[in-house]
Amino acid sequence: MDVKLEGINRVKATLSNGSKVTYYYAWKGGPRLKGEPGSPEFLDSYAEATRKRQLATDDVVRGLLDKFQDSVDFKDLAPRTRADYKKQIAVIDREYHDFPLAALGDKRTRGELLAWRDSLAAVSRRQADYAFAVFARILSWGLDRGHTTAHPLRAGGRTYRSSRSSRVWTTADEEAFYAKAPEHLRLALCMALWTGQRQGDLIAMRWGQYDGSHIRLIQAKTVSKVRQSDGKRVVIPVGAPLKARLDACDSRPAGQHILLTQRGTPWTESGFRASWRKACAAAGVAGVTFHDLRGTAVTRLALAGATAPEIATVTGHSLKDVNEILDAHYLNRDPRLGEAAIRKLEKQAGNRREPKPPK
Secondary structure (H helix, E strand, O other), rough: OOOOOOOOOOEEEEOOOOOOEEEEEEEOOOOEEEOOOOEEEEEEEHHHHHHHHHHHOOHHHHHHHHHHHHHHHHHHHHHHHHHHHHHHHHHHHHHOOOOOOHHHHHHHHHHHHHHHHHHOOOOOOOHHHHHHHHHHHHHHHHOOOOOOOOOOOOOOOOOOOOOOOOOOOOOHHHHHHHHHHOOHHHHHHHHHHHHOHHHHHHHHOEEEEOOOOEEEEOOOOOOOOOOOOHOOOOEOOOHHHHHHHHHOOOOOOOEEEEEEEOOOOOOHHHHHHHHHHHHHHHHHOOOOOOOOHHHHHHHHHHHHHOOOOHHHHOOOHHHHHHHHHHHOOOOOOOOHHHHHHHHHHHHHOOOOOOOOOOO
16 A cells, blocks of 8 residues: 655665665654664554653644644645745744643743844844744644643734835836846836736736736635635736737637747746746846835836725735735835825816915
8 A cells, every 4th residue: 555654754874885775764864763764563653652742742833833733734735835834833843853842831921032033134024924824823822722821922022124115117127127038027027117016926827817808817825735715716807908918819728828938838837937037137126126026016017006906806905915915015115106196186176166275
């Protein structure tokens, strides 16, 4: 019987007689397993090792980390998010794997955890906040399910404060990219600016989702791994500049990806990011990323007079997120908004009699 076991650590070695062997361990740093992979002896030794590990970790943080990674909440995360969480969980585990869960209720624990975050912040404030946020989510999950009785990380705040007010693609950035980048990446830029969608959703998009006037998609970041219908459905009217580029493309089978590499193959996320960085460098576009195109799209829609509900319908943001982006992150109190506001006020004033100024 072929049984897939998670976490098996394989170590290859060369014996003194020159022959090569492979040793199997229940996990990295765990006990060595007996027998050949797939054999009853092998499966029994794996089961015994994991049982002992569970007994040894039930009352400490490592046990809580393991339970969370086995949970539906964790498995429902998008693949990229799960990978990012695992990196932060490894950071937490290195420091607190043997920390007693019972000690989480001690008043001194919060100070200890904040000091740990501050030590991480000395290297990277953003990563420190991410590790802290992941730990807080795990503790909240554990508290809800009775695995722990305390959650000392509530309302911990952040060490990193980012002003993204300048992180908007300007018209000059856009023109420089169009002038220097290869055509397959120009299409990616146009799609991002005219749809406001995430990189992952754009490189996964297929021709069958475009009907000549609208693009329909289910946003991957909001999709449950168990219930695909839980994803946020977005129907995006296709603006004229994007429509012209899409309609100018050659062969378009419904199942083919819209965005392809120069070789005509689907993108991987890492491959796209690497090619995008090179194209930006060649075009002299600096200080902005592909991710900033999503906020740029929100900004441009607002400057064009779109309301927050209208913007949310296009980009798939919540109304709260749209308002937060416009208020704090991207608009930077663009003077064009002030000009537009005064012109509207002037127009309204022209429709009624205003009192004459004093002489």
